[in-house]
Amino acid sequence: MSATGLEVFDKTLQTTNIWLNEIGETLGPDRQRCYQALRAVLQTLRDRLSVESAAHVSAQLPMLVRGIFYDGWRARPRWCAARTSSCSGSRRGSTAAGRSMPPTPPAPCSRS
Template structure:
């Protein structure tokens, strides 16, 4: 069922809506808020990555999401030195200003889980590997909780891995 009459646009709209639907499962049924959460997390992530890795991640994103990812990017800037989870979440919160209130941790995890679900696993691993341990562990725990929740499994046993 064509919406725009151009297959490439229809496909990216379809895929983007799948991503937004996944984010809305966590933050609530507000597509506008999901779009802003996606952008805020992608920008915080992009601005923390080394240039080459940021570009490789961008190439893996659906066309419409890729536009959001690159929006307002200044390639000449050095990667931000966000060393802690709190600093990363604060950067995401700054990107969420002007949207409806939402839990920044939940929104961040929803986007990171969506990325891990749709982007090549090797690329996700490379991105996670350059993040500080606290942020990497947050992402991994969020993924683990989602998998266990989806499978109806018991809560995670053991500690957090970095």
């Protein structure tokens, strides 16, 4: 008999428990600590990927783990790597009246 009544939920719970058990082999039996480590790694990875890459990675995760991956996520605008006529902005600091200014973030890309 199904624990949740839905096979898809049972499958994701089983897979998530397997992941947590494998993390526990390294960190110890504290399930909360294992969950926190999994969450920290997933969300750090997510924050360092482009929106497209994050979507690609998340599509390969079990449903429950995918929820952890996206929990609290706010999509960032796409930034231009190079200056073009439609995108401008500089990452380098500049000087104003002889003072060093902090780097300015690049402008959001206006291209799709």
